Amino acid sequence: MEKPDNLVGELISECIAVCIIITLGNSAAAMYFLYDPSPYQQAYWGLCATWGIAVTLAIYVTGSVSGTHANPAVTLALVLFRSFPPRKAPLYIVAQVVGACIGAALVYQMFQPVIDAFNAAHGLTREGGGAAGVFFTHPGENITPGRxxxxxxxxxxxxxxxxxxxxxxxxxxxxxxxxxALIIGLLVTTIGGAAGYLEGWPINPARDFGPRLFCYFAGWGPAAFPAPMNYWWVPVAAPLIGGAIGGALYRYLVWNFLPLRRNGAARGRSGPPSPPGGLG
Structure with a gap:
């Protein structure tokens, strides 16, 4: 049986990992939305890279403890296809959401005067969604919630x-x-560079839900929940489904055919084949 203190450490690590990602990523979003001229409006790749490097940093900080899932969609996929203990999954997800809330609070602490000045200058209110893009996602131009x-x-x-x-x-x-860790960060960067304008590429339920939850209580109210067009559930449910599909694609269409696995030998060791473990 696993020692309880190990699980506590894993949950703390998941919370810290998501907090790092949201603090740095949402700060970059603040730089994008709140400043004119913005350092990123004409160099969008820099915004994507900031999110990606934040993920890399989070993995380096916490990967040895929890494996740095940092994403409920990843946790679910690991339960389904890499033998991650199902009993841990709800606790990991709660820790991830808590980390996202803390990260959003830290960003709010740093940028609150800038947020208020931006809204005042543009005649916006928090309830009306002013500066909400700093914290959580929404559909871009010509994109419906279904799309x-x-x-x-x-x-x-x-x-x-x-x-x-x-x-x-x-x-x-x-x-x-x-x-x-670096390659995973580059993967996040690439997804943002390829499709971030569609709906802000949440690809992580905690990344959207945690800041949205914080903002609901910080004055954004209905702009956060249920959000225009009742959008709040889309960046929660869709990544969970997508994560399960991505895990299934790798497990059944790639992993089954890897020569080393079929020969029963992982890199540097031999033994019976089994699904590899977590991310760390």
């Missing part, structure tokens, strides 16, 4: 497919452990 739902399934499936490949001990072309 966003499908988009986020696709993008999260790509994310989890990539994570499974990058962290697979049987995959001979995958990076080794010390560089996998």
């Amino acid at each position: 966003a739902f499908v988009n986020e399934i696709i993008l999260t499936a790509i994310l989890v497919l990539g994570i499974f490949a990058i962290t697979d001990e049987y995959n001979t072309v995958a990076p080794m452990a010390n560089s996998s």
Whole structure:
């Protein structure tokens, strides 16, 4: 039986990981939305890279303790396809959401005067959604909630497919452990660069839900929940479905055919084949 203090440490690590991601990522979003001229409006790749490097940092800080799921969609996929204990999953997800709330609170602490000045200058209110894009996502131009739902399934499936490949001990072309964090960060950056304008590429239920929950109590109210067009559930449900699909694609269409796995030998060791573990 696992020692309780190990689980506590894992939950703290998941909370810290998501807090790092949201603090840095939402701060970059604040730089994008609140300043004119913005450092990112004409260099959007920099915004994407900030999110990606935040993910890399979070993995380096917490990966040895919890594996740095940092995403309920990843946690679900690991339960379904990599033997992560189901009893831990709800606790991991709660820790991830708490970390996202704390991260949003830290961003609010830093940028609150800038948020208020931005809204005043543009005749906006928090209840009307002023500066909400700093914290949580919404559909972009010409994107309906239904379209966003499908988009986020696709993008999260790509994310989890990539994570499974990058962290697979049987995959001979995958990076080794010390560089996998950087490649996962680049994967997040690439997804944002490819499709971020569609609906802000949440690809992570905690990344959207946690800041949205904080903002509901920080004055945004109905702009956060239920949000225009009752959108709040889309960046929660779609990534969970997409993560499960991405995990299934890797498990059944790639993992089954890896030569090392079929030969029963992972990199550097031999033994019976089994699904590899978490992200760390």
